[in-house]
Amino acid sequence: MTTAAGTPAGLDAAALRELTKDRKGPRLLDVRTPGEFHTVHIPGACNVPLDTLREHRAELLHHLDEDTVLICRSGARAAQAEQALSDAGLPNLRVLQGGMVAWEAAGGPVTRGSARWELERQVRLVAGSIVLVSGLAGLAVPGVGLVAIAVGAGLTFAAVTNTCAMGMLLAKLPYNRGPRTDINAVIATLRSRS
Structure with a gap:
């Protein structure tokens, strides 16, 4: 959902926690790199890196609806994903305000993997x-x-x-890519959660 000012509709961490506390609720689409996703993510989230989402948005449109929340580290990449999906014909998506930073600060549950530096830290x-x-x-x-x-x-x-641009280049390094995102596996996961 895009507001009158043209910014994506947001959902704060507390509201998302409430929506997901019974393991139901909106679809969670995490648009960070696989490396970032495997380091820490919200349980039940599906990883579709921003570049993969842009490339396969037509295929994804059939498996997403307004009950989808886009997630990244801080909200910036999720807003770009919302714009890409909106341009492709899927309006009314929501973005987790403050991203994973806000989610963790609010004490939201997470699944942790091996630690990696976040993309923003690598850019710095x-x-x-x-x-x-x-x-x-x-x-x-x-x-x-x-x-x-x-x-x-x-x-x-x-x-x-x-x-x-530097972040986009660093995201392509093997360290950040992690396992390659299989769009067919993503779509199968989205179908199973319909």
Whole structure:
């Protein structure tokens, strides 16, 4: 569901906990990377990474309805997923406000796997390292400091557009991909929960 202001309708962690406490309730579609999902997720959630969702949204449309909540780490990728599905003809989806961060802070139940760094933390490490190294190298080699300016401009653009090219690139690394998402298995899971 998109509000009049054009932002996806949200559902806070407390409301989602109430809806899911009897193991029924809305479908939960987690759009984080498989690596993030396997580290921690809401029990019963189905993992469909954002890029997979965009690629297979026509197939997914037949198995989703307004009783679907989109989840990511903080809400940004879930909002992008809502927009992609809305553009494909499925309006009225909800996004978990604050994502997994808010869910865990509210004491929501989770399933934990082996720990991995979250994508956002990886972006901060890579961007910070590039800025640090180029800044230090710029003391000895004139012009190298411009790399830090480019990274800063990229981070500013990422914040303004709510997208992150570095995050998208890091999401493709084997560390973040985890097991490949099988769209047929996802659809079978969605069918079984209908």
